[in-house]
Amino acid sequence: xxxxxxxxxxxxxxxxxxxxxxxxxxxxxxxxxxxxxxxxxxxxxxxxxxxxxxxxxxxxxxxxxxxxxxxxxxxxxxxxxxxxxxxxxxxxxxxxxxxxxxxxxxxxxxxxxxxxxxxxxxxxxxxxxx
Amino acid sequence: xxxxxxxxxxxxxxxxxxxxxxxxxxxxxxxxxxxxxxxxxxxxxxxxxxxxxxxxxxxxxxxxxxxxxxxxxxxxxxxxxxxxxxxxxxxxxxxxxxxxxxxxxxxxxxxxxxxxxxxxxxxxxxxxxxxxxxxxxxxxxxxxxxxxxxxxxxxxxxxxxxxxxxxxxxxxxxxxxxxxxxxxxxxxxxxxxxxxxxxxxxxxxxxxxxxxxxxxxxxxxxxxxxxxxxxxxxxxxxxxxxxxxxxxxxxxxxxxxxxxxxxxxxxxxxxxxxxxxxxxxxxxxxxxxxxxxxxxxxxxxxxxxxxxxxxxxxxxxxxxxxxxxxxxxxxxxxxxxxxxxxxxxxxxxxxxxxxxxxxxxxxxxxxxxxxxxxxxxxxxxxxxxxxxxxxxxxxxxxxxxxxxxxxxxxxxxxxxxxxxxxxxxxxxxxxxxxxxxxxxxxxxxxxxxxxxxxxxxxxxxxxxxxxxxxxxxxxxxxxxxxxxxxxxxxxxxxxxxxxxxxxxxxxxx
Numbered sequence: 350x351x352x353x354x355x356x357x358x359x360x361x362x363x364x365x366x367x368x369x370x371x372x373x374x375x376x377x378x379x380x381x382x383x384x385x386x387x388x389x390x391x392x393x394x395x396x397x398x399x400x401x402x403x404x405x406x407x408x409x410x411x412x413x414x415x416x417x418x419x420x421x422x423x424x425x426x427x428x429x430x431x432x433x434x435x436x437x438x439x440x441x442x443x444x445x446x447x448x449x450x451x452x453x454x455x456x457x458x459x460x461x462x463x464x465x466x467x468x469x470x471x472x473x474x475x476x477x478x479x
Numbered sequence: 480x481x482x483x484x485x486x487x488x489x490x491x492x493x494x495x496x497x498x499x500x501x502x503x504x505x506x507x508x509x510x511x512x513x514x515x516x517x518x519x520x521x522x523x524x525x526x527x528x529x530x531x532x533x534x535x536x537x538x539x540x541x542x543x544x545x546x547x548x549x550x551x552x553x554x555x556x557x558x559x560x561x562x563x564x565x566x567x568x569x570x571x572x573x574x575x576x577x578x579x580x581x582x583x584x585x586x587x588x589x590x591x592x593x594x595x596x597x598x599x600x601x602x603x604x605x606x607x608x609x610x611x612x613x614x615x616x617x618x619x620x621x622x623x624x625x626x627x628x629x630x631x632x633x634x635x636x637x638x639x640x641x642x643x644x645x646x647x648x649x650x651x652x653x654x655x656x657x658x659x660x661x662x663x664x665x666x667x668x669x670x671x672x673x674x675x676x677x678x679x680x681x682x683x684x685x686x687x688x689x690x691x692x693x694x695x696x697x698x699x700x701x702x703x704x705x706x707x708x709x710x711x712x713x714x715x716x717x718x719x720x721x722x723x724x725x726x727x728x729x730x731x732x733x734x735x736x737x738x739x740x741x742x743x744x745x746x747x748x749x750x751x752x753x754x755x756x757x758x759x760x761x762x763x764x765x766x767x768x769x770x771x772x773x774x775x776x777x778x779x780x781x782x783x784x785x786x787x788x789x790x791x792x793x794x795x796x797x798x799x800x801x802x803x804x805x806x807x808x809x810x811x812x813x814x815x816x817x818x819x820x821x822x823x824x825x826x827x828x829x830x831x832x833x834x835x836x837x838x839x840x841x842x843x844x845x846x847x848x849x850x851x852x853x854x855x856x857x858x859x860x861x862x863x864x865x866x867x868x869x870x871x872x873x874x875x876x877x878x879x880x881x882x883x884x885x886x887x888x889x890x891x892x893x894x895x896x897x898x899x900x901x902x903x904x905x906x907x908x909x910x911x912x913x914x915x916x917x918x919x920x921x922x923x924x925x926x927x928x929x930x931x932x933x934x935x936x937x938x939x940x941x942x943x944x945x946x947x948x949x950x951x952x953x954x955x956x957x958x959x960x961x962x963x964x965x966x967x968x969x970x971x972x973x974x975x976x977x978x979x980x981x982x983x984x985x986x987x988x
Contacts, residue, residue, distance in 0.1 A: 357544075399544075455498075461502055461503050461504055461519055461520045462501070462520075462521070463502075464499070464501075465501060474499070479487070
């Protein structure tokens with residue numbers, strides 16, 4: 350997965366080419382994929398995996414995944430999206446996902462940041478503290 | 480029972496309803512105690528990372544797309560894809576007097592089965608060494624209790640003195656003698672109630688040693704009743720390399736607490752060769768570029784930043800370091816030995832040949848040096864032992880030449896005779912340090928030719944007999960030597976009377 354230095358460098362360059370004004374552009378990504386199909390670079394599978402990882406990590410920064418145990422109103426989702434957009438200074442869209450293991454409350458994930466306010470999370474913290 | 484409920488309620492109250500932000504990542508790969516993680520976009524260098532199951536790690540490699548992390552603890556339960564999160568804390572260990580008499584691991588957790596450690600404070604494991612302004616020059620002695628060292632290669636509080644030699648030459652023994660001697664001095668000093676007395680607390684860091692050796696060290700310290708002033712930080716050979724890499728830094732953090740709180744401490748790193756090997760192992764797994772002998776480029780910085788933390792602080796205490804290096808076939812010009820020699824303020828070189836000849840401690844006077852300790856030597860030792868190093872050097876040179884010729888002039892013969900007696904006098908059994916006042920008295924007797932009429936083979940017995948005589952019958956005189964710390968006409972008269980009495984009763988056995 351890690352690939353050699355050249356592959357990593359190429360994946361990085363392709364990732365940069367996929368951005369327009371700091372955001373991932375679907376058209377640019379399609380263009381990059383078309384180019385790769387045509388050119389057939391060294392270690393194509395590793396290169397594609399590295400490229401995929403970079404794009405996925407970048408997209409995750411613009412997505413707030415809201416896990417919830419109870420009912421979730423659309424207005425609350427919009428509120429979270431607005432708050433995250435303000436915090437990260439980039440457009441962030443929110444999507445909801447039901448997770449009964451949380452017992453109650455929310456867990457919001459944006460990129461590698463996790464905002465924990467679920468009962469399950471608090472119980473885990475309490476257990477660690479004891 | 481209500482107290483237990485209250486405690487739980489307090490813990491619950493502490494947990495506010497506010498959302499807690501965590502920076503998370505996932506295990507991409509894990510092998511040999513090193514995990515490669517993705518995510519963790521906010522992780523700091525040397526930050527503690529929490530793994531599932533309670534294991535923690537330290538972020539050592541921050542790369543563009545992954546984080547290299549050494550795992551401290553059981554890695555068998557960890558698997559690819561497990562979520563990890565940052566803690567926002569740098570690795571720290573408990574510090575304070577509560578650790579005295581205890582054996583702890585590299586993270587400061589007790590491993591001696593004596594229950595939890597009574598400690599409320601913790602210090603970061605990695606800390607920048609004290610700067611120039613806060614330091615003070617070395618001027619207070621730290622007695623090892625070994626005559627050859629205290630008289631010729633003296634060590635001062637705040638000094639870094641390397642103990643170097645091949646395997647089985649008595650490096651650890653010198654360190655243990657020093658620790659035991661500190662305990663003896665502490666007991667006498669604390670019992671005397673002297674206001675200006677400063678006890679020295681000892682920290683023994685065992686890196687990459689066999690568990691049995693650590694137990695032996697522990698037993699030796701317990702037998703000498705020195706454990707009450709000592710902390711043992713153990714990272715045995717069976718521990719993972721991350722713990723072995725961290726143990727000296729943990730020991731330094733524990734020692735720094737004493738130094739920062741106006742107390743004096745001694746730290747023994749036994750040994751830094753194995754520490755360098757553990758660091759090399761971690762670095763190679765982290766795929767850091769390797770250099771000479773496959774060590775990473777920053778192995779010098781590894782030891783310099785560790786040993787620079789030993790210092791004497793102005794208005795505070797001191798931390799004296801005795802790092803140990805094991806050489807291969809006496810080669811002091813290898814990579815790690817030369818590095819540590821250049822960092823420290825001197826070295827005590829132990830020779831296998833001397834050890835095999837029965838000269839123990841096998842200190843090579845020619846190759847050993849103390850760069851700052853002589854300014855910390857007390858006056859009485861300077862008065863009685865000032866010329867010893869020169870006399871021994873002369874003896875070694877002449878002894879080499881004397882092997883070829885048969886006819887020697889009287890002066891050469893006298894130098895050889897005297898040198899042979901000095902060598903014998905410095906022979907000392909292990910784990911039996913000699914008090915500085917007894918050393919001074921014995922060396923005074925040597926200076927005044929009391930041993931000249933005794934056959935060389937009987938000098939060790941004679942010196943022991945004199946030590947016994949002095950300690951059993953001349954307590955007051957020894958106490959005066961200890962407190963005055965310099966020769967005066969009255970002390971010399973007392974020593975003369977005592978030595979005459981001893982000589983009159985002594986018969987060689």
